[in-house]
Amino acid sequence: MVELLAPAGSREALVAAVENGANAIYLAGNAFGARAYASNFDREALREAIHFAHLRKVAIHVTVNTIVADEEMGPLRDYLRFLYEAGADAVLVQDLGVARVAHETVPDLPLHASTQMSVSSLEGVRALAELGFTRVVLARELSLKEIRHICAHAPVEIETV
Structure with a gap:
């Protein structure tokens, strides 16, 4: 399946992506996102974004892609539960510790x-x-030949940038 996935750093970008045919949107909340200085979505705005997108059959993937320290695990668990309850379709992670916590805390939320x-x-x-x-999501440095090989044999969905 081919999916048109678009970034959205604001409500305006979200609306534009949805109105121009995106199947899915990735965005960041104001916690645990790598783009800390961007105008990310607070919790209420995330709820609204997910609701807006879902009414139009568009998925929302939320980045939880920072390296998380031990003392942040409690707030991380709370945030992951919030995302799940708000209806996020997936979370994007970079830290394997975050992946483990997500799997334990919200096992039905795709990683x-x-x-x-x-x-x-x-x-x-x-x-x-x-x-x-x-x-x-594969590394950006891969050639088309390498991407094709991985896609042909991968046991999960593959995304390229």
Whole structure:
């Protein structure tokens, strides 16, 4: 399946992406997102974005792609529960610790491996699949030949940037 996935750093960008045919949107909340200085969505805005997108049959994937310290695990669990209850369709992570916490806290929320994981081999994709990931965003440095090979043999969805 081919999916048109668009970024949205604001409500305006979200609306534009949905109105121009995106099947899915990825965005960040104001916690645990790598783009800390962007105008990300607060919790209420995330709820509204998810509702807006779902009414139009568009998925919302939320980035939870920072490296998380031990003292942040409590707030991380709370945030993941919030995302699940708000209806997020998936979370993109880079930290394997975050993936484990997500799997334990919200086991039904799909995990996507962020491009920041730099997965560049079929074996890397298979390892992440064994850890419960449902999609892997491949490293940007791969050639089309390498991407085709991985896609042909991957046990999970593959995304390229």
